[in-house]
Amino acid sequence: xxxxxxxxxxxxxxxxxxxxxxxxxxxxxxxxxxxxxxxxxxxxxxxxxxxxxxxxxxxxxxxxxxxxxxxxxxxxxxxxxxxxxxxxxxxxxxxxxxxxxxxxxxxxxxxxxxxxxxxxxxxxxxxxxxxxxxxxxxxxxxxxxxxxxxxxxxxxxxxxxxxxxxxxxxxxx
Amino acid sequence: xxxxxxxxxxxxxxxxxxxxxxxxxxxxxxxxxxxxxxxxxxxxxxxxxxxxxxxxxxxxxxxxxxxxxxxxxxxxxxxxxxxxxxxxxxxxxxxxxxxxxxxxxxxxxxxxxxxxxxxxxxxxxxxx
Numbered sequence: 671x672x673x674x675x676x677x678x679x680x681x682x683x684x685x686x687x688x689x690x691x692x693x694x695x696x697x698x699x700x701x702x703x704x705x706x707x708x709x710x711x712x713x714x715x716x717x718x719x720x721x722x723x724x725x726x727x728x729x730x731x732x733x734x735x736x737x738x739x740x741x742x743x744x745x746x747x748x749x750x751x752x753x754x755x756x757x758x759x760x761x762x763x764x765x766x767x768x769x770x771x772x773x774x775x776x777x778x779x780x781x782x783x784x785x786x787x788x789x790x791x792x793x794x795x796x797x798x799x800x801x802x803x804x805x806x807x808x809x810x811x812x813x814x815x816x817x818x819x820x821x822x823x824x825x826x827x828x829x830x831x832x833x834x835x836x837x838x839x840x841x842x843x
Numbered sequence: 844x845x846x847x848x849x850x851x852x853x854x855x856x857x858x859x860x861x862x863x864x865x866x867x868x869x870x871x872x873x874x875x876x877x878x879x880x881x882x883x884x885x886x887x888x889x890x891x892x893x894x895x896x897x898x899x900x901x902x903x904x905x906x907x908x909x910x911x912x913x914x915x916x917x918x919x920x921x922x923x924x925x926x927x928x929x930x931x932x933x934x935x936x937x938x939x940x941x942x943x944x945x946x947x948x949x950x951x952x953x954x955x956x957x958x959x960x961x962x963x964x965x966x967x968x969x970x971x
Binding site: 747748750771772774775776777779806808812813 | 860882883884886887889890893894902
């Protein structure tokens with residue numbers, strides 16, 4: 671399971687919306703480098719925003735791929751908007767909600783809400799919207815340049831199948 | 844819808860999609876040359892136009908696809924007469940005067956101006 675930045679799909683409304691979560695753990699090595707301590711400051715383990723964007727891209731990408739039965743090679747083409755207002759720290763959960771805005775033969779546009787869920791000592795965890803990430807996906811085989819790619823769908827690899835199956839979603843593609 | 848109103852909406856879309864200043868979006872500005880649009884931006888702009896104006900844009904309707912890569916329509920770096928005819932049929936919103944004067948392939952992108960985009964939307968809205 672390499673380069674997977676979502677842990678579980680918690681809701682999938684085909685061709686419409688998908689919700690996925692990512693648990694942030696201090697065991698993740700990159701958090702120790704982002705940011706390490708300095709002579710004047712303690713370490714600040716914060717989930718890198720670029721990886722939050724990747725998490726949303728995986729959430730929205732699976733939603734867009736699922737819409738056509740994973741026949742299309744769905745690639746992230748453009749980050750139209752990415753705004754995160756708060757740091758996401760270990761022990762918290764990121765919840766990505768991706769919604770398809772437009773879908774055509776050439777690709778799709780999605781809008782996405784990022785929430786940060788903080789555990790509390792008692793009762794319900796606290797959820798807060800911390801940002802928005804809007805994306806454009808391209809169906810690679812429909813590219814304007816007419817470039818041909820291998821037939822095999824190398825985008826939706828075994829890792830994505832495993833993610834879907836462990837989330838209780840059929841992945842027979 | 845008035846042409847000036849269409850222009851204003853397109854200006855807003857291009858500022859958002861291409862991260863340019865609104866004074867850069869003039870009628871004469873070329874999308875690919877002056878405003879720095881890449882192929883994927885054309886898809887983004889199509890999505891935004893569909894949302895704003897409520898019409899559907901088919902693939903290749905806004906900007907010609909495949910023609911300039913096809914040896915049937917390009918010879919020695921120049922668009923052939925047959926290619927030019929096909930372009931006129933596929934993308935009638937372009938102003939072909941410059942391309943007819945010099946049919947070099949790179950000039951296809953040069954005639955994709957903001958004005959052509961306004962004409963495209965005007966024609967789509969009239970047809971609706």
